[in-house]
Amino acid sequence: MAVTETRDTFTIGDRELTSRLLLGTGGFRSLEAMAAAIEASGAELVTVALRRIDPGARGSLVDVLAAAGVQLLPNTAGCFTARDAVLTARLAREAFGTDWVKLEVIGDEHTLLPDALALLEAAEELVDDGFVVLPYTNDDPILARRLEDVGCAAVMPLGSPIGSGQGLLNPYNLRLIREHAGVPVILDAGVGTASDAALAMELGCDAVLCASAISRAEDPVTMARAIRLGVEGGRLAFRAGRIPRRLYAQASTPEEGRSEF
Amino acid sequence: MNVLVNGEPTVLEAGATVQAVLAALALPGGERGVAVAVDAEVVPRGEWPAHRLSEGARVEVLRAIQGG
Numbered sequence: 001m002a003v004t005e006t007r008d009t010f011t012i013g014d015r016e017l018t019s020r021l022l023l024g025t026g027g028f029r030s031l032e033a034m035a036a037a038i039e040a041s042g043a044e045l046v047t048v049a050l051r052r053i054d055p056g057a058r059g060s061l062v063d064v065l066a067a068a069g070v071q072l073l074p075n076t077a078g079c080f081t082a083r084d085a086v087l088t089a090r091l092a093r094e095a096f097g098t099d100w101v102k103l104e105v106i107g108d109e110h111t112l113l114p115d116a117l118a119l120l121e122a123a124e125e126l127v128d129d130g131f132v133v134l135p136y137t138n139d140d141p142i143l144a145r146r147l148e149d150v151g152c153a154a155v156m157p158l159g160s161p162i163g164s165g166q167g168l169l170n171p172y173n174l175r176l177i178r179e180h181a182g183v184p185v186i187l188d189a190g191v192g193t194a195s196d197a198a199l200a201m202e203l204g205c206d207a208v209l210c211a212s213a214i215s216r217a218e219d220p221v222t223m224a225r226a227i228r229l230g231v232e233g234g235r236l237a238f239r240a241g242r243i244p245r246r247l248y249a250q251a252s253t254p255e256e257g258r259s260e261f
Numbered sequence: 262m263n264v265l266v267n268g269e270p271t272v273l274e275a276g277a278t279v280q281a282v283l284a285a286l287a288l289p290g291g292e293r294g295v296a297v298a299v300d301a302e303v304v305p306r307g308e309w310p311a312h313r314l315s316e317g318a319r320v321e322v323l324r325a326i327q328g329g
Contacts, residue, residue, distance in 0.1 A: 025327040034327060049328025050296065052267040052321065053288060061325045062294035075329035090303045091323055095296035102329060211329060 008235070010184050010206045013100070013132040013153045015071070019044045020201070021231045022073070022186065024211025027163075028220065031059045037214055038068045040224035046070045047102055047211070049077050050092055062096070073134065075102040080115070082122035089126050101126060102156070102209075103135040112162040116143050120150065127151035136188050139169075141176040148183050155181055156188035156209060159200065163212040165192030168199055178204040193223075194230030201234025202242070264318040279309040282320055294325045 009016050023043035028034035038046060046065060065072060074092030079085035082105060089101040105122050107115030114137055126133050132153045137143055139157040147155050157177055160166035167190060168174060178185050187200035188209040197208045208231050217223035262275045266282055273281065279297055288295065297304045298321040304312050314320065 024329040026329055028327060031327075047329030048325045050323040051326045051328075053286065053295070053324045054326075055286065055288075057324075057326075060293070061327060072325075073329075074325075077328050087298065087301060087303070091296040091298055091321075094303055094305060095294050095323065095325065104329075 008239070012134070012184055017044055017207070019228075020207040020235055021197070021228050022046070022207055022209040023214065023224070024209060025061070025065075025215070026077075026211050027215030031061065031064045033220055034215070035064050035068055037220040037224040038065075038070060040221045041210075041214065041228050044070055045073050047073045047075045047209070048096070049075050050088060050095060071100075072096050072098055073100050073102050074098065075136075076104045076122075078106070079104060080106055080118075082118040082125065085118070085122040086125050086129075089122075089131060090129070093131070099130055100132045101134065103133050114138050114158075116140065119143075120146055123147055123152055124150040134186070139173040139177065141173060141180060144177045144181060144185075148181060152183065154184040154186055154206075156186040159187050159190030159196065162189045163216075164190055165213060166190055167192050167196040168203075171199065171203055174200070174205065175203050191227070194226040197227045197230040198234035198237070201231055202237050204238055207231070262314070262316050264314055264316075264320055266320045267322055273314065276313050279304050279312045279314065279320070282314070283309065283322065286322060288324075296323050297321065298323070 009018050019042045021041050021043050022045045023041050024047045025034055074096055076085040076088040079088055085105045093099050103123055105115050105118040106112050119135055123133050123135050127150055134154045134156055135147050135152050136156050144155045159168040184206040186207045186209050187205045191197050191210045191213045200208050210227055214220050214224045262273050264271050300319050
C-alpha cells in the first residue's frame with residue numbers, strides 16, 4: 001500500500017495528532033486573520049502567551065480559539081530565568097486548564113536563543129510538577145537528549161532564531177537530533193516559507209511549529225496553506241525514501257537496445 | 262492598604278481579596294482565561310474569594326494574548 005493511503009499520526013503525551021503543523025498565534029493583524037489562518041493550516045495545536053491584562057483589548061482570544069476547536073499550547077515567551085518560566089507555566093495551567101506547556105527560557109533578547117542550562121532546570125521542575133513539557137531548544141543533539149532524559153514529551157529545536165525566517169541553518173544537527181530522540185521532534189522557529197517546512201520534514205522531524213512565517217506573510221491564509229502542503233509533502237518524501245545523492249549522472253532510460261545509426 | 266496591581270500602585274480596603282481586585286478591574290470578556298499571582302505565587306481560581314491581600318502585595322493579573 002502506498003504511504004499516502006496509510007494513517008500517519010504522531011503522539012505527544014497521550015494525545016494523538018493528525019496535523020503535523022503547529023501554529024503560533026503571534027503576529028496576526030487581527031483575531032479574524034488568525035482564525036482564517038488556523039483553518040487553512042489545519043493545525044490542531046496552537047500556542048498562546050500570557051501577559052498582563054489590557055483593559056482596552058478587543059475580542060476574546062480564548063473564545064476565538066475555542067470556536068476553532070484547537071488545543072491550546074501555552075508558552076513561556078519572554079521568560080529569562082527558570083523561575084519565571086516555571087511560574088508562568090503554572091499560571092498558564094491555571095488560566096487555560098491545560099498542563100501542556102511550550103517551555104521557552106530565553107538567554108538573550110537580540111537572538112532570543114534558549115538559555116540551555118536554565119531550560120533544562122525549568123524542564124525538570126515542570127515535569128516533576130506533572131506538566132507535559134515541550135521545550136523550545138537549541139539545535140544541540142546532546143541538550144535534546146538531556147531534555148528527553150528529564151522527561152520532556154517532545155523536543156523542539158530551532159531551525160534559526162525566532163522570527164528570522166532564515167530557515168534551517170544546521171540540517172546536520174537536526175538530523176542527529178531526530179536519529180537519537182525517542183520523543184517527537186518538532187522543528188520550532190526559523191521557518192520562512194514552505195520549502196523550509198518541507199526540508200524539516202524530509203529530515204525526519206515529526207512536525208513543524210510555525211508562527212511569523214504565516215502571521216506576518218502578506219497573505220497569511222495562503223501561506224498557511226502553502227506551509228501545510230510543504231509539511232505534508234516533506235513528510236511523504238521522508239516516508240517514501242529519497243534516492244541517494246550521486247556525484248555523476250545515472251541514466252533513467254535503459255542503456256540496452258539503443259539504435260545505432 | 263497599598264498594593265501593586267500589574268505594577269500600578271493601588272489603594273484597597275484593608276483585607277481586600279483577590280476577587281475584589283478582579284471586580285475592580287471589570288475585565289472585558291470576563292474572567293475566562295485569566296490567572297492571578299500574588300507575590301510570585303499562583304493563586305488558584307477557587308481561592309480568589311478567600312485569598313486576602315496584605316500590605317505591599319504584588320498582584321499580577323494575566324490573560325491570554327496571541328504569541329509564540
